[in-house]
Amino acid sequence: MITQKYLDDLTYEVIGSAIEVHKIMGRGLLESVYHQCIKEELALRKINFSTEMKVPLVYKTKELKVDFKCDLFIENCLVVELKSVIQPNPIFEAQLLTYMKLLKAPKGILINFNCFNIFKDGQKTYVNEYFKNLPDK
Secondary structure, eight states: OOOHHHHHHHHHHHHHHHHHHHHHHOSSSOHHHHHHHHHHHHHHTTOOEEEEEEOOEEETTEEEOOOOEEEEEETTTEEEEEEOOSSOOHHHHHHHHHHHHHTTOSEEEEEEOSSSOIIIIIEEEEEOHHHHTSOOO
């Protein structure tokens, strides 16, 4: 059963994975490099995930053909979007929140590897109404 505590613990592990990748690789590389590295780190930690997963868009019972792909969908409950940019853009947050809604995921993390410190300024965690409806423990 997914609980808020389970998601908080999973978030801690995913951010820890990003910190480990950042510590080894540094900043300034392409997003695709960090994507490959974090996939490897998650696998080493035995965390289940889907990558480049197609996000379905249903409008009035009809699935529309759109090219939405989330970078990582972890344990079928946590959406992770990866970036490597100098200046974060509000569209990244909108993208993450949209994927969370469409996948009915209670939590999401936006990670930007082009920073000095992942924990302080390279990640932001989001929750939605699905999270608020989960049991605490």
